[in-house]
Structures are given as C-alpha cells and as structure tokens.
Amino acid sequence: MAVFDVAIVGGGPAGLSAALTARVHNKSVVLFEAAGFGDKLRRASKINNIPGIMTISGIDFMENLLEQTLSYEPVIVKERVQSVFIGEPFTLMTADNVFQAKSVILATGVAMSKTVPGERALLGRGxxxxxxxxxxxxxxxxxxxxxxxxxxxxxxxxxxxxxxxxxxxxxxxxxxxxxxxxxxxxxxxxxxxxxxxxxxxxxxxxxxxxxxxxxxxxxxxxxRDTYPPENLVEGVILDGNSVAVNRHMETNFKGLFAAGDVVGTPLQVAKAVGEGQMAAFSAVAYAAGY
CATH class of the missing domain: 3.50.50.60 (FAD/NAD(P)-binding domain)
Structure with a gap:
C-alpha cells in the first residue's frame, strides 16, 4: 500500500491551503472531501474581510482556490474519512477504502450539529x-x-x-x-x-x-454533515469543542495537525488559509524526518 507524505481531511479553505502548500514542497498529498469543496463558504454572497481582496463571493473564492490547488495535482478522494488511527504510518479509513500517510492534517471545519442527550453517553453502546x-x-x-x-x-x-x-x-x-x-x-x-x-x-x-x-x-x-473531532480520532485533546493545537498546529499526537475552524474561533477565511499553510509546513517537516 502506498504511504502518502501528507493526508488532509477536509476540502475547505484550510484543507485546500494545506494541500497547495504541501504540493509546492513536492510532497505526496491525498485530500479527502465528500460533501463538496468549501460547501458552507460557497453560500456566502459576499466576503470583504480577506486582506488584499476588496470583495468576492464565496463561490468565486473557493473556485479560485480549488483551481490553484488542483493545478499542483494532489490526489483527491471524494470519500468521507470515518476514522483516523494513530500509528507509524497513520491509517485513514473510509466506507470503502483504507489509506496510509506519514502525517495527517484535520481541516474538517466546525461541527455544526450539536449532540443530543444520551448520544455521547451511549457512544459505543449502541x-x-x-x-x-x-x-x-x-x-x-x-x-x-x-x-x-x-x-x-x-x-x-x-x-x-x-x-x-x-x-x-x-x-x-x-x-x-x-x-x-x-x-x-x-x-x-x-x-x-x-x-x-x-x-x-x-x-x-x-x-x-x-x-x-x-x-x-x-x-x-x-x-451528520460533521461530527465531533474526538469521534474521528480517538484520544485527540480538545479545548472546549475545538481541537487543541500548539503554535505549529500540532495536536497531542506527533504528526497529527489541525487547522481552520476545527481549532476554534475566529471563524474567518483568512485565518483558515493561514493555519492550513502553517499546518502544511509542520506536516512537511514531520514527513521529511519520518
């Protein structure tokens, strides 16, 4: 089985920024996105808080970023990652396939759906x-x-x-x-x-x-459209409802990084893009020393 240098879960601004950066550094990249690239951002009729861009629609921004990222030819998998297993290498499982990578970046966005009473208490028990x-x-x-x-x-x-x-x-x-x-x-x-x-x-x-x-x-x-990140990666430490990371966007697991809305507020496009790039720098360095 091929082992990718970097696996990225999520195709919003943070995920695409991470994929672009890792490919610029000539690392093999697999990016998972099942629901549509930047699906939530595409609904924004106008964005005017991205430095250097006066005003742009959400769909135009995402199409530009997607086109730029795809020009560097990352492997795109239109399947939802259901579990990430910690190891050397990491193992990522979808409904139909299994993938391996030296490093993983979580860019799954914010969990929009709240859990209901009894859900977490009975997780794994039905x-x-x-x-x-x-x-x-x-x-x-x-x-x-x-x-x-x-x-x-x-x-x-x-x-x-x-x-x-x-x-x-x-x-x-x-x-x-x-x-x-x-x-x-x-x-x-x-x-x-x-x-x-x-x-x-x-x-x-x-x-x-x-x-x-x-x-x-x-x-x-x-x-659900999204679900709590601790259910994707067992044992990942949270800060409230967000994934806890250090200044290098690394979680409590070596080689596992996170970026964008999944790491918390402010929920801004510019922040997500920057964090995706930082996470990619860290993942590239980790993969190089693997």
Whole structure:
C-alpha cells in the first residue's frame, strides 16, 4: 500500500491551503472531501474581510482556490474519512477504502450539529457514527439512522441491507432523491424533517425519541454533515469543542495537525488559509524526518 507524505481531511479553505502548500514542497498529498469543496463558504454572497481582496463571493473564492490547488495535482478522494488511527504510518479509513500517510492534517471545519442527550453517553453502546465500522453488530436488529447530508447515501444502503428494521430520519431541509428512496427495502421506514431529541438507555441503547415520538431500537447511527473531532480520532485533546493545537498546529499526537475552524474561533477565511499553510509546513517537516 502506498504511504502518502501528507493526508488532509477536509476540502475547505484550510484543507485546500494545506494541500497547495504541501504540493509546492513536492510532497505526496491525498485530500479527502465528500460533501463538496468549501460547501458552507460557497453560500456566502459576499466576503470583504480577506486582506488584499476588496470583495468576492464565496463561490468565486473557493473556485479560485480549488483551481490553484488542483493545478499542483494532489490526489483527491471524494470519500468521507470515518476514522483516523494513530500509528507509524497513520491509517485513514473510509466506507470503502483504507489509506496510509506519514502525517495527517484535520481541516474538517466546525461541527455544526450539536449532540443530543444520551448520544455521547451511549457512544459505543449502541450509538455509532460509522456504518462500515459498526453496521455488522446490528445485523437482524432494529436500528434508527439519522442523516442530514447526501454524502451518506451509501452508508444508509449498507445499514438497510443488514438491519431487520430501520427507521430513517431525514434531518432539516435535506431532500433525498425519491428514486433513491424507492430502492430501499420495505424494512426501511422514512421520516422526513425529523428532529432527534434524545437517545434513551442506561447500559445500552433502548430507544430513540424524536418529534414524532419514541421508537424502541437496538442502535442509533448519526450520519451528520460533521461530527465531533474526538469521534474521528480517538484520544485527540480538545479545548472546549475545538481541537487543541500548539503554535505549529500540532495536536497531542506527533504528526497529527489541525487547522481552520476545527481549532476554534475566529471563524474567518483568512485565518483558515493561514493555519492550513502553517499546518502544511509542520506536516512537511514531520514527513521529511519520518
């Protein structure tokens, strides 16, 4: 298996800046982005606080940065990283593939979705964020799945094929294609505009409570747009809800760096780009001495 010099999780301003910088230094780079490069920033109609740029739309800024980064030919993987395992090298797992890298930069952005009561307490005891990791534990069982992004359709299909019965809760304004929903087995019950209020259970999950009431289940999968970074990398130290880093953007694990909104406020484009570059400098140096 090929071992990349730098693996970057997230394709927003920080992630693209890191990829660009690492490639300028002639390091092999793999960048993971499943939901669209800078998807949140693209929604900004006007940005006027980037030094040197009077005014620019979010979509124009991201297209410029993406074009510049792609010109240096990093490897782009349009899959969501579900787990990062610490080691020499690091191992990154998606739903379908496994990758290895000498260093890793987390540029996943801010976790927009808050956890619900019971979610963290029952993590690993019926609550999961990873279909491919934990789905087989729920074969022929009753489960609930919450989804708020198109990036997880394949995960839903996997869980539907394993579970005895599945309640699929579609969050917020997400519109899943009708033709795709029609392909799901009859054991899947779809709930639109769902609001998950809590996960119930003491030693293990017993039920999920939503705006539609209570359902008895054996497990709950939260397939969110983003999720807390400590669930991506077990043992990473946080500062509040953000990844704690030093001035070199390094976490408590050697060779694991973080940049952008995931390391905290201010949530500014210029800050994210600068931190992505700093993290790349540090990752390049770490990989060189590997």
């Amino acid at each position: 609550v999961s964020y990873c279909a491919s990791c934990d789905g087989h534990f729920f074969e022929d069982k009753d489960i609930a799945v919450y989804i708020n992004t198109l990036a997880y359709q394949q995960d839903v299909e996997l869980l539907a094929s394993l579970a005895k019965n599945m309640n699929l809760y579609i969050g917020g304004a997400l519109q899943l294609p009708r033709e795709w929903l029609d392909t799901l087995p009859a054991s899947v019950v779809v709930h639109k505009k769902a609001i998950v209020q809590s996960v119930e259970g003491e030693k293990a999950v017993t039920a999920i409570h939503t705006n539609e009431g209570m359902k008895t289940v054996d497990g709950v999968f939260f397939l």
